[in-house]
Amino acid sequence: MSSDISAARTLPTETATKTSMNEKMMFLVCEGTGCVSSKSPEIRKALATVVKQLKLGKKAEVGFTGCHGFCQQGPIVVVEPEGIFYCRVKPEDAKSLVEAQLKDGKPVKQCYYRHPATKEEIPHYRDIMFYKEQQRIILRNCGKINPEKVSDYEARGGYQALRKVILEMTPDEIIEEVYRSGLRGRGGAGFSTGIKWDICRKVEGDVKYVICNGDEGDPGAFMDRSILEADPHSVIEGLIILGFAIGAHKGFIYVRAEYPLAVKRVRVALQQARERGYLGAGILGSEFSFDVEIFEGAGAFVCGEETALIASIEGRRGTPRVRPPFPAKEGLWGKPTIINNVKTLASVPVILTRGADWYASIGTEKSKGTAVFALTGKIANSGLVEVPMGVPLSTIIYNIGGGIPNKKAFKAVQTGGPSGGCLPTSKLDLPIDFDSLTAAGSMMGSGGLVVMDEDTCMVDVAKFFLSFTQSESCGKCTPCRVGIRLMVDILDKICQGKGEEKDLDRLEKLGNIVKNGSLCGLGQTAPNPVLTSLRYFRMEFLTHVVDKRCPAVVCRDLVTFRIIPDRCTGCMRCVSVCPTQAITGPRSQPHNLDRSKCIKCRSCYEICRFDAIAGDAIIIES
Amino acid sequence: MSDIAISGIMQEFKGERRELIPILQHTQEALGYLHKDAIRAVARWLKISENEIYGVATFYAQFRFHPPGENHIKVCLGTACHVSGALNFVEVLKADMNLSHGETSPDGKFSFERVACLGCCSLAPVVVTNHEVHGRMNRVKFIELLNSLRGIVTENQARSDNEQ
Numbered sequence: 031m032s033s034d035i036s037a038a039r040t041l042p043t044e045t046a047t048k049t050s051m052n053e054k055m056m057f058l059v060c061e062g063t064g065c066v067s068s069k070s071p072e073i074r075k076a077l078a079t080v081v082k083q084l085k086l087g088k089k090a091e092v093g094f095t096g097c098h099g100f101c102q103q104g105p106i107v108v109v110e111p112e113g114i115f116y117c118r119v120k121p122e123d124a125k126s127l128v129e130a131q132l133k134d135g136k137p138v139k140q141c142y143y144r145h146p147a148t149k150e151e152i153p154h155y156r157d158i159m160f161y162k163e164q165q166r167i168i169l170r171n172c173g174k175i176n177p178e179k180v181s182d183y184e185a186r187g188g189y190q191a192l193r194k195v196i197l198e199m200t201p202d203e204i205i206e207e208v209y210r211s212g213l214r215g216r217g218g219a220g221f222s223t224g225i226k227w228d229i230c231r232k233v234e235g236d237v238k239y240v241i242c243n244g245d246e247g248d249p250g251a252f253m254d255r256s257i258l259e260a261d262p263h264s265v266i267e268g269l270i271i272l273g274f275a276i277g278a279h280k281g282f283i284y285v286r287a288e289y290p291l292a293v294k295r296v297r298v299a300l301q302q303a304r305e306r307g308y309l310g311a312g313i314l315g316s317e318f319s320f321d322v323e324i325f326e327g328a329g330a331f332v333c334g335e336e337t338a339l340i341a342s343i344e345g346r347r348g349t350p351r352v353r354p355p356f357p358a359k360e361g362l363w364g365k366p367t368i369i370n371n372v373k374t375l376a377s378v379p380v381i382l383t384r385g386a387d388w389y390a391s392i393g394t395e396k397s398k399g400t401a402v403f404a405l406t407g408k409i410a411n412s413g414l415v416e417v418p419m420g421v422p423l424s425t426i427i428y429n430i431g432g433g434i435p436n437k438k439a440f441k442a443v444q445t446g447g448p449s450g451g452c453l454p455t456s457k458l459d460l461p462i463d464f465d466s467l468t469a470a471g472s473m474m475g476s477g478g479l480v481v482m483d484e485d486t487c488m489v490d491v492a493k494f495f496l497s498f499t500q501s502e503s504c505g506k507c508t509p510c511r512v513g514i515r516l517m518v519d520i521l522d523k524i525c526q527g528k529g530e531e532k533d534l535d536r537l538e539k540l541g542n543i544v545k546n547g548s549l550c551g552l553g554q555t556a557p558n559p560v561l562t563s564l565r566y567f568r569m570e571f572l573t574h575v576v577d578k579r580c581p582a583v584v585c586r587d588l589v590t591f592r593i594i595p596d597r598c599t600g601c602m603r604c605v606s607v608c609p610t611q612a613i614t615g616p617r618s619q620p621h622n623l624d625r626s627k628c629i630k631c632r633s634c635y636e637i638c639r640f641d642a643i644a645g646d647a648i649i650i651e652s
Numbered sequence: 653m654s655d656i657a658i659s660g661i662m663q664e665f666k667g668e669r670r671e672l673i674p675i676l677q678h679t680q681e682a683l684g685y686l687h688k689d690a691i692r693a694v695a696r697w698l699k700i701s702e703n704e705i706y707g708v709a710t711f712y713a714q715f716r717f718h719p720p721g722e723n724h725i726k727v728c729l730g731t732a733c734h735v736s737g738a739l740n741f742v743e744v745l746k747a748d749m750n751l752s753h754g755e756t757s758p759d760g761k762f763s764f765e766r767v768a769c770l771g772c773c774s775l776a777p778v779v780v781t782n783h784e785v786h787g788r789m790n791r792v793k794f795i796e797l798l799n800s801l802r803g804i805v806t807e808n809q810a811r812s813d814n815e816q
Contacts, residue, residue, distance in 0.1 A: 063770075063771060063772060063785070064772050064774055064775055064787075066785070067772060067775065067778075067784075067785030067786070067787055068775075068787065100774075101772065101774035101775060102774035102775065104774075104775075246771070247768065247769070248769070249729070249730030249731045249732075249733075249734075249768050249769035250730055250731035250732055250769065250773055251769070251771075251773075252769070252771035252772070252773055255771040256771075287677070287714050288767065288769070288770055288771065289771060325673075325674075326674070326677060328673055328676075328677065328712035328713070328714040328715065329712050329713035329714035329767075330711060330712050330713060331768065342673065343670075344670055345669055345670045345671065345672035345673050345708065346708060347707060347708055347711040348711060348712070349711075404773060406731070406732040406773035406774060406776065407731070407732055407735055408735070412732075412773070412774040413774055444731065447731070478731065480731045480732060480735065482735060486735055491731075491734075491735070494731070494734050495731075498768065502768070504711075607791075607792055607795075609744075609747060609748075629743075629747075631740060631743060631791060632737065632740065632791065633740075633791045633792060636790055636791065636792065637792060641792075
């Protein structure tokens with residue numbers, strides 16, 4: 031593992047040298063969705079202006095990259111070849127950044143990453159703990175290359191796998207190599223990619239299709255977006271190889287409509303791939319022809335399911351159908367079709383260049399390679415994390431994620447989005463792979479990892495996920511359509527303090543009916559968040575039901591707000607934000623809170639915490 | 653108005669049934685929503701029933717059947733945003749402007765849509781106004797944001813009034 035990390039560390043330097051032909055310093059501004067939202071294009075402009083003004087054009091260049099996976103620290107600027115990592119940069123920092131790097135100016139300490147606990151400033155990318163313990167294979171190019179330059183991708187070994195398979199390998203050899211690598215589908219179910227390809231390869235037929243599934247609908251997961259934005263060519267290369275292996279000539283990349291930047295980057299990349307002869311007729315001088323079309327999803331979570339996705343491309347309502355026949359035999363327009371996730375396809379080129387044995391040496395016995403997680407929620411470092419399969423949850427949360435901020439205690443981690451479950455402290459040592467997570471009642475899913483602290487109510491979270499699946503259910507299967515609705519109603523009742531003890535048994539019973547009686551993955555896994563919460567956090571449900579209390583003070587009907595007169599300085603801040611005028615009182619005297627008017631919106635609580643003199647004069651009790 | 657937009661879109665497609673979703677996406681892009689005349693035109697063109705088009709269009713969250721407001725507000729209610737208090741924004745919109753999901757205010761200034769996840773979880777909670785992503789929001793900041801949008805609206809209003 032360590033050797034791979036050091037190899038990855040040296041790569042950016044090599045690229046910078048190769049692409050710029052001399053030792054130019056590169057200012058690489060992140061332009062993923064996260065950083066763009068915090069105005070990174072303005073920073074790029076400001077940097078370019080400063081470089082021009084100071085006449086440093088011969089020494090330095092300003093460029094951009096895709097997502098680094100550390101959006102929380104955005105906007106990010108990385109200076110290569112030194113590997114300096116600047117975060118939370120503002121356009122007005124541009125001048126001092128350039129001077130610090132090229133004119134012996136003062137180091138711009140306010141833009142260095144700070145260790146969340148020790149507050150120590152860490153200037154180098156490689157020393158930041160968030161990146162240090164990761165092993166980036168799927169995300170190998172994210173943040174390292176300009177996603178709109180195919181030459182950057184090629185400089186890092188891109189399209190070499192395609193060249194190799196087309197010129198040197200037979201389709202059967204490719205499938206054998208992918209099978210031996212142990213690669214399993216990264217969309218969530220974890221089916222062997224090699225076997226899936228082999229089934230489709232063996233089906234007779236001239237017309238076959240391949241589809242890249244980028245319909246990343248899981249709330250809390252954003253790795254597919256990042257990969258498509260930061261390294262679209264790796265996915266395209268994987269898709270072409272897949273097409274060659276099974277004998278397809280047409281591919282689709284299905285991207286969520288909510289990801290406009292990803293759509294744009296893929297479109298640019300496809301055009302470049304065509305210009306370079308990687309797509310089109312007679313690829314790389316062979317007889318193999320292949321082209322790819324983008325399909326923008328129209329906003330339906332269920333379309334992440336294979337058969338629903340196919341229905342959607344065919345222009346119909348995205349409802350799943352009975353399997354078998356599996357799409358590998360009868361898929362798009364009735365033709366054999368392979369659908370692979372973005373991450374699966376991005377893994378394929380690197381497996382074929384470095385070999386199945388190398389890939390199979392990473393990970394656990396049954397889950398090979400690495401897994402990408404979107405680490406979010408109540409965590410110090412949130413972002414994209416790629417680690418070998420089998421790493422314990424605690425390593426991700428504490429070593430990479432930097433633990434829980436604001437001195438709060440860890441309570442649970444939710445894995446696998448709406449299909450997964452909430453795991454408690456006792457499961458922190460669980461080595462994560464496909465099978466261990468399923469055994470614990472959760473799922474790998476698409477890789478969402480939402481950390482929850484003591485302020486999160488497990489009943490509320492269970493209700494949140496179930497409300498989500500309820501509104502996204504396509505309505506085809508009655509257990510899913512009606513069963514989930516009934517479960518949401520019960521959870522609503524519990525959150526309002528009207529629950530009874532037997533409601534918990536009802537939830538379990540209904541959950542199992544929904545799991546067993548639904549056609550597709552949505553219904554089969556939708557009850558998981560509730561069932562795991564009932565398994566690991568039953569006490570919290572009981573407190574809601576029996577004592578009518580919400581220990582995390584989240585469920586509004588079970589909490590009250592109170593001003594502590596001794597602490598209140600009478601600063602009027604809460605009075606000014608209260609939407610219902612529930613808080614009154616003259617300045618400099620403890621304020622009054624009229625509970626009959628209070629709608630429990632937390633505005634006063636938040637403003638007191640962060641903006642008022644007292645800081646803790648308003649408390650929420652249950 | 654819708655006829656003109658449709659004829660432009662017709663040139664980009666072959667007019668096959670399978671192209672229905674992209675056609676509707678382009679139509680909405682051009683008109684801001686799916687006007688009933690536009691749906692009729694698409695139905696005639698593709699030789700399918702309007703019912704079939706409504707069947708498909710209502711299935712997907714992306715399609716709107718009413719004009720969006722001048723300021724379109726999307727509130728992300730993904731997991732990370734939910735645990736960071738995104739429901740507050742939904743409440744503010746309801747309390748302040750009586751706006752619920754999918755509605756446009758009577759004066760046409762604001763419309764509101766709740767979305768599942770925008771993939772900006774590290775910046776949670778996230779609100780999008782007119783294609784601009786605002787991260788790390790809270791109730792107070794959100795109210796300020798709405799006020800600033802109102803300010804822009806009134807300023808624009810004042811300018812156009814002056815011109816008249």
